[in-house]
Amino acid sequence: MSRILVVDDEPQMLKALQINLRARHYEVSTASDGRRALQEATHNPPDAVILDLGLPELDGMEVLRSLRSWTSAPVIVLSGRADPREKVAALDAGADDYVTKPFAMNELLARVRAALRRPTSEEPSAAPIRIGDQVVDLERHVVEPAEEGGPSVRLTPTEWRILAVLLQQPGRLVTGSHILRQVWGPGHEENTNYLRVYFAGLRRKLEREPARPRHILTEPGMGYRFEP
Structure with a gap:
């Protein structure tokens, strides 16, 4: 069972994502601020992360950079920041995907499945x-x-x-x-x-x-x- 870490400071958003992911048989952990997100990721390394950028305590971009310093687990940014420059900055910092709020739940879940299917940097695909x-x-x-x-x-x-x-x-x-x-x-x-x-x-x-x-x-x- 894949473990997903969901990081968002909106309680309703955390609850909705948690319900939908668990209904699809993912193990889900949550964090409502950046510091807790890094603590949770350290103690229970996730297979994928859904990350908001506008977080208290520690901004989402700082969380992303910290995660990328030690894990290759895919990170899907889920943010209300729609400026293309913000998107490109997150992707260049190591995000695997970027979904803008408001969003379709089915689309986000499809992005999660795709992210979990791709090989990690430690397991490069050389097959034709x-x-x-x-x-x-x-x-x-x-x-x-x-x-x-x-x-x-x-x-x-x-x-x-x-x-x-x-x-x-x-x-x-x-x-x-x-x-x-x-x-x-x-x-x-x-x-x-x-x-x-x-x-x-x-x-x-x-x-x-x-x-x-x-x-x-x-x-x-x-x-x-x-x-x-």
């Missing part, structure tokens, strides 16, 4: 990955048709580097600035036009319907996500 009608092998740098006789695809070196950053974190929201730093190096974080061009190319090559992608997704104002 299917995207549409292609199978991508990051270790061999090869794209092969999933079915015999299917079309072959060639990726450029830059496309490979971008895809590697994304596919190594399945289900996780990755900021554009992180991808730019990893692929082009520091100082290129503002060159978001690079990503628009390359992601359009990757979708044309790998997605069955590039205009309606199923696997290589854009989260407007935040970044990109690979959905297996």
Whole structure:
């Protein structure tokens, strides 16, 4: 049974999340401020964390940075802060996902399931990955048709580097600035036009319907996500 730590200073929100998570057979612990959240996480390490940012005692961003210093458990930020800069800052600080209040409970629960499915940084996935009608092998740098006789695809070196950053974190929201730093190096974080061009190319090559992608997704104002 997966253990979820829910951190929020609103009693009604804590209760609603606790009821819904327990109904889906998760073990749930709660904290109403940042200091208690870190104490609870230390004494009962969670498999995932749902974290509000506007917390008393210790701000949610400080909690996030502290968690990331010792655990790779996925952290889903659940916050009323809708400014894209706040979202990007949380993702760059190590959050795996960001859901804005008000939210649909089913969507949040789906994000929790996706976060728990992804490999941790200690358990990287090296297996070939299917995207549409292609199978991508990051270790061999090869794209092969999933079915015999299917079309072959060639990726450029830059496309490979971008895809590697994304596919190594399945289900996780990755900021554009992180991808730019990893692929082009520091100082290129503002060159978001690079990503628009390359992601359009990757979708044309790998997605069955590039205009309606199923696997290589854009989260407007935040970044990109690979959905297996």
